[in-house]
Amino acid sequence: MVTNTDLELGVVAAAGESSTENAFKDEYVPPWHKQITLRAMFTGFILSVVFNFIVCKLNLTTGVIPSLNVAAGLLGFAGIKSWTALTQKFGMLKQPFTRQENTVIQTCVVASSGIAFSSGTASYMLGMSPYIASQADAGNIPINTKNLAISWMLPYLLVVSFAGLFSIVALRKMMIMKYKLTYPSGTATAYLINCFHTPKGAELAKKQVGSLFKSFGFSFIFGAVQWIFARAEGCGFASLHTFGSQAYAKRLYFDFSSTYVGVGMLCPYMVNISLLTGAIVSWAFMWPMIEAKKGDWYSAQLSATSLHGIQGYRVFIAIAMMLGDGLFHFAYMLMVTISSFTKRKNSTQQDCSEEDDEDEKIRNEYFLRDQIPNWAAAGGYAGIAVVSIIVVPMIFHSLKWYHVLVAYLIAPILAFCNSYGAGLTDWSLASNYGKIAILTFSYWVGLENGGVIAGLASCGLVMSILDTASGLMGDFKTGYLTLTSPRSMFFSQLIGTAMGCVITPLVFWIFNSAYRLGDPEGSYPAPYALMYRGIALLGVEGFGSLPKHCLNLSICFFVAAILINLVTQLLKKFETKYRIYRFIPSPMCMAIPFYLGGYFAIDMCVGSLILFGMQMYNKQKAKDFGPAVASGLICGDSLWGIPASILALAGVKAPFCLKL
Numbered sequence: 001m002v003t004n005t006d007l008e009l010g011v012v013a014a015a016g017e018s019s020t021e022n023a024f025k026d027e028y029v030p031p032w033h034k035q036i037t038l039r040a041m042f043t044g045f046i047l048s049v050v051f052n053f054i055v056c057k058l059n060l061t062t063g064v065i066p067s068l069n070v071a072a073g074l075l076g077f078a079g080i081k082s083w084t085a086l087t088q089k090f091g092m093l094k095q096p097f098t099r100q101e102n103t104v105i106q107t108c109v110v111a112s113s114g115i116a117f118s119s120g121t122a123s124y125m126l127g128m129s130p131y132i133a134s135q136a137d138a139g140n141i142p143i144n145t146k147n148l149a150i151s152w153m154l155p156y157l158l159v160v161s162f163a164g165l166f167s168i169v170a171l172r173k174m175m176i177m178k179y180k181l182t183y184p185s186g187t188a189t190a191y192l193i194n195c196f197h198t199p200k201g202a203e204l205a206k207k208q209v210g211s212l213f214k215s216f217g218f219s220f221i222f223g224a225v226q227w228i229f230a231r232a233e234g235c236g237f238a239s240l241h242t243f244g245s246q247a248y249a250k251r252l253y254f255d256f257s258s259t260y261v262g263v264g265m266l267c268p269y270m271v272n273i274s275l276l277t278g279a280i281v282s283w284a285f286m287w288p289m290i291e292a293k294k295g296d297w298y299s300a301q302l303s304a305t306s307l308h309g310i311q312g313y314r315v316f317i318a319i320a321m322m323l324g325d326g327l328f329h330f331a332y333m334l335m336v337t338i339s340s341f342t343k344r345k346n347s348t349q350q351d352c353s354e355e356d357d358e359d360e361k362i363r364n365e366y367f368l369r370d371q372i373p374n375w376a377a378a379g380g381y382a383g384i385a386v387v388s389i390i391v392v393p394m395i396f397h398s399l400k401w402y403h404v405l406v407a408y409l410i411a412p413i414l415a416f417c418n419s420y421g422a423g424l425t426d427w428s429l430a431s432n433y434g435k436i437a438i439l440t441f442s443y444w445v446g447l448e449n450g451g452v453i454a455g456l457a458s459c460g461l462v463m464s465i466l467d468t469a470s471g472l473m474g475d476f477k478t479g480y481l482t483l484t485s486p487r488s489m490f491f492s493q494l495i496g497t498a499m500g501c502v503i504t505p506l507v508f509w510i511f512n513s514a515y516r517l518g519d520p521e522g523s524y525p526a527p528y529a530l531m532y533r534g535i536a537l538l539g540v541e542g543f544g545s546l547p548k549h550c551l552n553l554s555i556c557f558f559v560a561a562i563l564i565n566l567v568t569q570l571l572k573k574f575e576t577k578y579r580i581y582r583f584i585p586s587p588m589c590m591a592i593p594f595y596l597g598g599y600f601a602i603d604m605c606v607g608s609l610i611l612f613g614m615q616m617y618n619k620q621k622a623k624d625f626g627p628a629v630a631s632g633l634i635c636g637d638s639l640w641g642i643p644a645s646i647l648a649l650a651g652v653k654a655p656f657c658l659k660l
Contacts, residue, residue: 021359021483023198027098032370032485035100036492043079044108044492045499047072051113052503054638057259059122060517060524062592062600064275066266069110069189071212071631076105077196078209099197103484106189107475108496111468115500118430118467119157121508122517122526124438124456127533132518132526133452135305136533139540143398144452148512150505152395157501159384159391160461163408164468165493166380167415169372172476172486177364179340181423186474190481208628215629219258219636226256227644229658238599241660250283251597260600262633264607265626270582271589272604278590279598287314297548305520307534312547314595315534320554321591322531324561326432332569333421333429340424367480370487381412388461396457398450403441407461414462415469422470423477430470434463435535442539451540456532468497511641514648520595527595561587 051068058065080097087093119125126132128146133139168175175181195201230236237256241248264272290313294300302309307316385408389401414433422428442455472493479489511517511524518526543551564587571581593601607630614622 020194020481021362024099024194024483027197028096029366029483030095030098030100032488034095035098035104035485035488036495037095037101037104039080039083040076040101040105040492041108041495043076043083044105044112044496047075047079047105047109048112048496048499048503049507050075050635050639051109052116052500052507053641054634055113055116056121056504056507056511057524057638057641058263058634059117059528060511060526062260062596063122063528064260064263064267064592064600064604065117066263066630066634067185068113068631068634069106069185070192070627071635072109072113073102073106073189073192073196074205074209074212074628074631076109077102077193077205080105081202099193099482100484100488102193102196103190103478103482104488104492106193107478107489107492108499110475111471111493111496112500112503114467114471115157115161115497116504116507118161118460118464119153119500119504119508120456120460120463120532121153121504123431123528124434124459124463124532125153126518126526126529127456127531127536128453129518129529131516132529132533135311135518135520135530136307136537139447139452139533139537143450144447146396146453148508150509153505153508154502155391156395156460157464157504158498159388160464161468161497161501162494163381163384163388163411164415164465165472165490165497166377166384167412167465167469168419168473169377169490170374171416171419172372172473173368175419175423175473176476176480177367179420179423181420181473181477182426183423183474183477184426186477187481190478193478193482204624208625211625212628212632212635215262215632216636217632219262219633220640221636222258223637223640223644227640227647228654229656231654231657235654235657235659237658239659250288251599252279252283253599253602254606255599255603257600257603258633258637260603261607261610262630262637264604265611265630265633267604267607269608269612270584271586272601272608274585274589275593275601276598276605277585279593279601281590282314282594283597286317307530307537307545308547311520313550313553315530316538316546316550316554317557318591318594319531319534319538320558321561321587321594323435323535324558325565325586325588325591326429326435328562328565329427329429330432330436332565333425333427334417336424337417337420340420363480363483366483367486370485372487372490381408392457392461396450396453398445398454399441399457403444403454403458404461407437407441407458408465411462411465415466418466419470419473422474428467428470430463430466433466434459435532437462438532438535439539442536445540447540452533452536455536455539459532468493510645510649514645525596527592531595561591 051072054068055065080101084093084097120127125148129148130140130145133145196205226237230238238253240253240256242254243252247253287310290297291310294310298309298312305311385405388408389404392404393399393401418429418433437458438455440455441458442451445451445454472490475489475493476486478484479486515524516522517524518529520530537545546554564584568581568584571579571584575581611622611626611630614626
């Protein structure tokens with residue numbers, strides 16, 4: 001997954017050796033249909049289930065999702081390596097484990113878990129539910145709400161999730177070979193997989209897998225221990241007032257979450273500091289000042305979750321910062337894309353005329369060997385569009401066929417822009433395009449005609465197409481650097497996407513059956529659900545629905561987000577000695593705790609401290625094992641969610657209550 005908002009954060013490694021393919025000159029490269037093996041798909045399915053639980057839990061808690069490519073590559077390597085070692089011992093090994101098969105597994109898993117993000121089960125889709133609508137007050141009428149059910153969620157995902165794979169597949173040679181776009185996450189993944197399959201890399205990978213499973217075991221057991229002491233609401237380790245009762249009341253406390261300690265280890269330091277800064281600015285200063293105006297700025301009789309009260313300031317100011325950040329990056333990415341094209345046009349194709357090195361010649365040969373016909377790409381996209389035009393309005397009655405047609409006509413253009421930008425910067429802005437779609441289509445349809453649902457559903461269309469398109473192109477880059485056939489990459493993406501379309505609704509159903517999702521005070525607040533619905537309400541109602549002075553404050557923070565990003569980019573361009581831009585917080589990251597509080601930001605800062613300590617002790621070991629330890633912490637704690645959900649569904653309560 002390459003997406004970095006709503007917030008998914010990539011871990012980028014530098015690709016290294018100048019003659020990588022020389023190390024693999026004696027390795028057998030199987031044909032494309034033998035790269036997609038039954039054992040690879042079985043391993044991919046198991047890991048897809050695991051990663052869907054992880055991404056679903058992260059989505060439903062804070063929405064901060066780190067790159068899980070390292071864990072997917074490592075666990076895929078460990079699974080098949082163990083299988084081949086066992087079958088070889090009994091003389092039953094028919095096909096050796098290659099880096100191409102490893103790439104196929106990683107692609108399948110990331111494509112599947114990517115659906116857990118782009119499906120919107122914790123954002124635009126959950127925002128349709130009556131419970132979230134009740135918190136928003138306005139628009140809480142039957143035509144603007146929809147009960148979540150697998151019976152429509154699964155077919156909706158099956159209809160909209162595949163279009164992105166066909167939208168720009170015809171441009172793969174231009175993006176990968178002609179323009180030589182970097183796709184940093186795709187390059188980093190290829191670098192790791194290439195390393196795994198060298199003797200030295202395989203030995204390191206075994207140690208990394210060992211570290212991952214050790215931290216996994218600790219995290220899983222610690223999750224079980226926490227459950228034992230959480231008999232009722234307000235019980236458990238998270239209820240401890242770690243920084244005092246006043247800080248706890250302002251949602252500033254250590255949550256004892258292994259998941260977010262691990263996420264903090266994977267995220268850049270400035271991301272975690274930005275989150276903590278946003279929590280302190282909002283909960284320690286802004287919200288107490290606004291709450292002092294209760295009875296003047298807003299009615300004192302309103303519930304704590306009403307968007308016409310204090311919750312409205314929290315949600316809409318956060319939305320303003322996100323929209324400001326998204327608008328800036330949209331404009332910036334457009335400028336980068338235009339500038340890049342202009343430079344390429346004026347360079348007289350120097351890159352293409354230069355003598356390719358040996359690695360490039362080999363990679364070009366394999367990348368061009370198995371073609372995906374352009375007619376198949378165009379026909380596939382057109383076919384999916386026709387099916388969507390028929391099916392989507394049957395699911396969402398407020399979306400008409402011509403709305404869906406317009407979305408499918410503009411999506412390939414947006415998909416190209418997004419994928420090109422992601423290739424240059426590793427930023428996928430699919431969620432930002434989705435927010436623009438919400439505003440556009442909700443305004444077009446109107447409140448009385450179900451504009452809220454229409455806007456949220458259109459977000460799903462646009463976001464799914466753009467997210468899968470940029471993900472596919474990044475995976476093509478991984479395949480290019482590992483000599484994996486484009487055809488096997490495309491089909492593994494199709495299989496992984498199909499898995500995700502089935503697994504994601506089922507995983508969401510488990511969480512939705514066991515917990516009240518979207519409760520601001522609960523275990524799974526799903527912050528983006530109310531925010532996305534808030535954007536739709538802005539589209540259909542305008543700014544008149546906001547509490548007193550909320551519009552002025554929102555405009556200030558919208559402008560501030562743009563200015564912060566502008567200053568950051570200017571410093572990056574012109575200031576090189578001290579690199580001050582590294583210490584400027586991210587507006588997108590600052591906005592998230594405006595609604596949630598700072599408890600998860602503190603957890604993530606603890607993760608940063610752990611990683612910093614590892615780096616101080618041994619920088620190389622921290623680089624080698626930090627991501628594996630972090631991935632284990634995330635996997636263990638997230639997977640404890642499976643038995644915890646089963647216990648909750650069965651009505652089993654913990655034996656003790658730890659309470660301050």
